[in-house]
Amino acid sequence: MLRVRNQKTIRRLANRSFSANRTRNIMAVIAVTLTTLLFSALFTTAISVKYSTEQTTMRQVGGYAHCGFKDLTAEQKDTLKTHPLIEKYGTNKVLTSLEEGVFEKNRVEVRYIDEIGADMFFCSPTTGSLPGTERELATDTWVLDQLGVPHKIGEQITVPFVFHGETREETFTLSGFWERDSAAMVSEMWLSEEFVDQMLSEYTPDERMVAMGAGKWNLDICFANSRNIPGNLETIARDNGYEIEDAMAEKYLRTGVNWAYLSTHSNQGEDLLSIAAVVFLTMMIILTGYLIIYNIFQISVSSDIRFYGLLKTIGTTGRQIRAMIRLQALKLCILGLPLGLLAGYLAGNQISAIVMKNMSGQQVYLTLNPWIFAGAALFSLLTVLLSCHKPGRIAGAVSPVESLRYTESVSGKKKSKKDRHGPKVLQMALANLGRNRKKTVLVILSLSLSVVLLYGVSAFSAGFDMDKFVAKFMTADYLVGHKDLFKNRFGSENQELKEEFLASVNSIEGIRESGLIYYNTGNTTASMTKAQYLRFLDPMQMQTLGDEFHALGDEDLTNPPIGIYGLDEMPFQYLKFVDGEVDYEELKKGNVIIQLVHQDDYGNPYLERAPYSVGDEVTFTYADEYEYIGDDMDAELVIHKSHEKTYTIGATAVLPGPLTVRRFGGANFAVAPEILKKEAGEKAVRMSCLVNMEEGMEDQMETFLERYMENADSDLDFESKKGYSDQFQSFRRMFLLIGTAASLVVALVGVLNFINAIVTGIRARRREMAVLQSIGMTGRQLKEMLILEGCAYGISAILLSLILSLLMQSLVLGQLEHILWFFTAKWIWSPILGMLLVFLVLGAVIPAAAYRTVERQSVVERLREVE
């Protein structure tokens, strides 16, 4: 076929017919805006939450570099950094760390670093700059505070270094500083390269310095993206003739991958779930958008069908008509898209902030990711094009002859009308709904969607079972311990609850009962066969055990480390015996002990992981004098002196999660505190204090604890029943808030669809209604008919929603009980009944209002109107 230049004409026709359809355009622009809003809010939230989680992890890790090579010589560093895969790199050279005195709890790493490197560590000076001369220094404000130095450039700082156990003080000038990130686990101190080299020439690195890689270079790397970091790392090594897997190899290089990037991949199940959720929501939005935009175009095309027939008659091809409609749709996008994108981005940021706050109490890191806009715009466009495709085909395929006598009527078979008695007006109203069945069905579906969504959200959040939730996390009113306990980092004598604190607590009024939980921080092992060990041995940990272990037979004896709790009588009452029973008096005698097991989220004990049976004799070996040799990760335990003790397992029980050391796995036992102290001595540490208050006095304790933490001991932290129920409520509120907001937007779309259907329906039937009036139907009856039509939409939508909600209840929410342990499915009426009310009101008000505009013209005027 000849390609003709008629685009201009088509465009003109499209533009003119666009301007002629004002009401439709307003409706469609709102629909496109709302659809885009939903898309961009969804994408913003998804991307921001992912980004924020990554950022938070990176801040904990202390860097955003993808990975790095460690312990390099200067030559190695200079060769490796030129590899083409590397997008950006930073280098640093370690001197030592400060771990004494005020820095005992928060280590300070001391090194020379370049600018990009400092940025990768999130430790670029925000005031001042990196050290320029030999005697300059940059560090964070927390370190300055510890050293008693004001936050001012040019201040003199004296730093106490420790080399070979001997303290050497050096004085520097402050060249720059930055705010310490509260999420970071260590602080950094940047020195000049000259100073680092000078120290290294004076002191051969001691053990601690060697462990940190003193005198060696580290090369931190960013690739173009975070996909396949380990693979890229290996490529760089291989291309330069190095090996990174086999630590024994001659040309081995030590490497590290930032687990902020790894963790996002390790949780594949969770990742898959989030992706599935985003895909599902995207489909829902496409459906929502499709239902309305399709309907708007469908209605517009069928009311303009004569116009298209006419165009066809005088020679417009189907293709040209389709192009016309597509052009109009695109024009609507140009108006609706930017508005929707902006509103959606703003809404998405709000939602992300709420989500991040509730998920982990962390802040949201805003991201202006272009993919949000590109994606939302693309999906919105897709929805619009999808929606106007079919109406375009209808208009394009219209037969010129048919269109000239086209009126909306039922297509297909028609049953013969029986003469029914009853209200004629109602009958007419129902018949009218059947005239354009597609339109009616789409409006009803569109309305139902919001109801079902609202039902889902409400039923979901109503199903959150607070008792189940709180019981899992909290047993007593208050649990107090070192703040590291709550970060799952408990394990040393330094974290013990102080005597002064316990004395103060016991002076509080309103305490009903209290007690301590001790934990053995020393090294104790239990004798058992390999088969018994394998019952609770974590597969990951198993890999770290040497060949010696793997060579053992099942019945050969081994000595794995165990955990021992010392329980006061008050915490003892929270033990849940699952096999046998021991009373506290017997426990205090010291011959009988209790074997502890964990339980799953539903409260089922992992009995199969218990190494011993009730009645078994066990021998523990308590190490009295020992030390660790080697660096952190691969340290080897050398025991100088130990003693053994034999007990009988009296019972197996579950110690509720909050009362434990908060690490999963291992073999654990409970004894009375006196028994533990007798065997473990100083290593029996007061881990946590459990308090139950008199009724009505709960707040006393909270006030006391907060004041105590502020004034006396900032290392303390606590958990309370009230705190958990607040957290739970806020979690539930978040769901309800976001879900209701989403339902509202979808409902708005549904109502818009409804308004459009009613208004266009009434307008198209102007003449017909005039005919009805001329043969004796009163305006009142007419209005009644229209209102009945409107209400019929609402009632049908509610009935459909009811069916869909029932289906969802049994198919989705019922199943959720098995997936979410804190969930109990409940049927609730309020969202459905509430929406019914809303729909009935709208069903009455909108037709009545639309009819008023028709009423303004006289019957005769309307009768004369041809079109």
Add this chain to the structure above:
Amino acid sequence: MTILETRDLKKYYNSGETTVKALDGVNLKIEAGTFTAIVGTSGSGKSTLLHMLGGLDRPTEGKVLVDKKDIFTFKEEALTIFRRRKIGFVFQSYNLVPVLNVKENILLPIELDGGRPDQAYIQKIITLLGLEEKLQNLPSNLSGGQQQRVAIARALAGKPAIILADEPTGNLDSRTSQDVMSLLKVTSERFRQTIVMITHNEEIAQTADRIIRIEDGRIAKDGE
């Protein structure tokens, strides 16, 4: 030269058990440059015949040849293009595009085809039909007679092989009807334009060179 020919043209409509024979074997030839009127009562099949001639509707059986080409061998899209090049329509209800002004309406078929209008010729038509003053008006601001003149101008603009006019005076009063008829007559003569017009009005039909009477889907009488 025969410009339009039908061969045994049939159109049957099935409605339930009964078959309505709207056209039942129509054979006719129309010479180029003539003005033919097809007359018949309501339900005689004349409108169906016109729709077939213009390729707006497909026959049950038989052929329509325009310029010696069997138009129903074309596919839908090609037929539409053939129609806009070869056939101009004038309807009882004018059927102007309400969103385009008079000038744009007249040029529409040519522009849809991607062609460049013959300005001198268009100007001649506009002058002949007395539309110079109204070119910027929208159809809704014109009287019935004026709208029909625009429709005739539109039909002429593309220099079609045939103009098909379906009751062109059906919505007009008798005086305006006379005006429109004489305009059609004049155009036919001035531009050697073939025109086929259907009407139920005997008096109107008298303007034509040839009158074909149609009854019950067949040609009942064919005479000058």
